[in-house]
Amino acid sequence: ALQGVRKISAYDTDERPTPFKAVTTYNNFYEFGTGKDDPAKNAHTLITDPWSVKVDGHVDKPGTYSLDDLISPHTMEERLYRMRCVEAWSMVIPWVGVPLKDIITRLGPTSKAKYIRFETLEDHKQMPGQRRRVINWPYVEGLRLDEAMHPLTLMAVGLYGQSLPNQNGAPLRLVVPWKYGFKGIKSIVRISFTDRMPRNSWNELAPNEYGFYANVNPEIDHPRWSQANERRIGEFRRRKTLMFNGYGEEVAHLYAGMNLKKFY
Amino acid sequence: MRLSLFYQKAIVHLLALLPALWLFWQGWLLYDYQDHALTANPIQYINQYTGDWAIRLILLGLALTPLRQVFGWNRLIQFRRMIGLYAFFYVMLHLVNFMVLDHFFDWATIIKDVIKRPAITFGMIAATLLIPLAVTSTKGWVRRLGKKWIKLHQLIYVIGALAVVHNIMMVKADLREPLIHLGILIILLGYRLARRAGFTYSMT
Numbered sequence: 136a137l138q139g140v141r142k143i144s145a146y147d148t149d150e151r152p153t154p155f156k157a158v159t160t161y162n163n164f165y166e167f168g169t170g171k172d173d174p175a176k177n178a179h180t181l182i183t184d185p186w187s188v189k190v191d192g193h194v195d196k197p198g199t200y201s202l203d204d205l206i207s208p209h210t211m212e213e214r215l216y217r218m219r220c221v222e223a224w225s226m227v228i229p230w231v232g233v234p235l236k237d238i239i240t241r242l243g244p245t246s247k248a249k250y251i252r253f254e255t256l257e258d259h260k261q262m263p264g265q266r267r268r269v270i271n272w273p274y275v276e277g278l279r280l281d282e283a284m285h286p287l288t289l290m291a292v293g294l295y296g297q298s299l300p301n302q303n304g305a306p307l308r309l310v311v312p313w314k315y316g317f318k319g320i321k322s323i324v325r326i327s328f329t330d331r332m333p334r335n336s337w338n339e340l341a342p343n344e345y346g347f348y349a350n351v352n353p354e355i356d357h358p359r360w361s362q363a364n365e366r367r368i369g370e371f372r373r374r375k376t377l378m379f380n381g382y383g384e385e386v387a388h389l390y391a392g393m394n395l396k397k398f399y
Numbered sequence: 400m401r402l403s404l405f406y407q408k409a410i411v412h413l414l415a416l417l418p419a420l421w422l423f424w425q426g427w428l429l430y431d432y433q434d435h436a437l438t439a440n441p442i443q444y445i446n447q448y449t450g451d452w453a454i455r456l457i458l459l460g461l462a463l464t465p466l467r468q469v470f471g472w473n474r475l476i477q478f479r480r481m482i483g484l485y486a487f488f489y490v491m492l493h494l495v496n497f498m499v500l501d502h503f504f505d506w507a508t509i510i511k512d513v514i515k516r517p518a519i520t521f522g523m524i525a526a527t528l529l530i531p532l533a534v535t536s537t538k539g540w541v542r543r544l545g546k547k548w549i550k551l552h553q554l555i556y557v558i559g560a561l562a563v564v565h566n567i568m569m570v571k572a573d574l575r576e577p578l579i580h581l582g583i584l585i586i587l588l589g590y591r592l593a594r595r596a597g598f599t600y601s602m603t
Contacts, residue, residue, distance in 0.1 A: 165572070171439075173437055222571075361508060
């Protein structure tokens with residue numbers, strides 16, 4: 136179990152957490168196969184210790200950090216967040232992690248840094264799903280720097296009080312609860328501060344279906360299905376999807392004046 | 400020694416029913432709070448599972464005539480109606496899952512999906528076209544319709560193509576299986592075009 140975790144956060148939802156078993160057996164992590172149960176079956180080949188993260192770009196303290204160097208200077212928190220997948224299902228997950236803003240502040244982005252870019256490990260031996268080019272490996276995601284600095288944005292290292300299971304993106308993954316789940320890039324090995332909007336893997340694969348922002352938005356349908364409602368895992372009937380996944384009060388100001396139909 | 404037609408048909412019935420029986424068994428385990436294979440999102444799993452079996456049986460039905468002609472297995476014709484009706488059965492399970500379990504009779508959403516989303520439009524057309532074929536599959540209808548029956552049942556070529564296109568369009572990124580389906584469809588329809596153009600091939 137993870138030690139020194141601050142338990143109660145102002146951002147916790149009061150909804151019932153999705154059972155641990157569902158959270159750890161129903162995953163999209165194509166590095167270990169495209170079936171929902173593939174990651175839980177195949178991710179045991181991933182070696183998460185030792186783990187290092189390369190930090191580069193427009194930043195004062197670039198370098199290669201061990202997982203411990205990156206996380207331990209900060210207080211870990213438990214956050215009970217909703218997670219809405221772009222495939223119209225959702226979960227409630229008790230993540231453990233460090234607010235990304237704490238890490239960013241310590242690394243010290245320069246004034247040129249406008250975006251942050253994350254990269255997943257690429258290793259065809261540890262990640263057998265990468266032997267087929269379903270995605271242009273490595274998986275890449277990005278945020279605008281102000282999104283990354285938002286207090287809701289979490290660098291997760293655990294869930295349910297213990298270290299992340301491999302299939303959930305061990306040892307280090309992003310959690311951005313007002314965005315579709317695919318923004319939550321897993322098994323991160325590189326963090327770059329850039330002046331230009333980075334590409335992101337799903338956008339590259341199908342630009343008309345997946346945008347850079349990927350904010351949860353019930354009004355803007357995926358071309359092949361409605362995003363107006365979702366199935367909470369464990370429930371039978373669908374429920375209405377909330378704007379910004381219910382975090383509108385906290386994050387709507389980030390997108391003031393933007394046409395969300397265009398920047399989806 | 401050859402099994403009598405009765406036993407042969409019994410075996411084909413059992414094989415065609417196995418995927419459905421397995422699904423109902425897993426559904427029972429889920430209902431009984433036991434470990435099951437339907438994942439944490441069973442409705443989505445059933446959707447894909449019934450769709451996959453529907454396509455496999457449609458393709459199998461389309462393969463019977465080429466197999467019969469190329470290998471001289473004339474008795475295959477005796478299983479064609481059965482395979483066709485099982486394809487219809489899996490299509491209906493797929494459709495019922497979509498309308499009842501997935502959308503729980505939310506007709507507004509269902510109708511919007513069918514109209515707005517080509518992938519679903521194609522799937523729905525394929526399923527609808529299969530209904531008259533299932534209805535006219537009896538001996539009585541074959542007799543009544545005569546030559547028109549053959550024309551009508553050639554709709555299965557269109558249905559097969561629509562089903563495979565629907566399959567390709569529904570997949571997010573991993574196209575391997577739907578492309579295998581497409582390859583098989585191209586071979587089976589190409590065979591018929593070639594034969595119509597006068598090419599014949601027989602192993603016997």
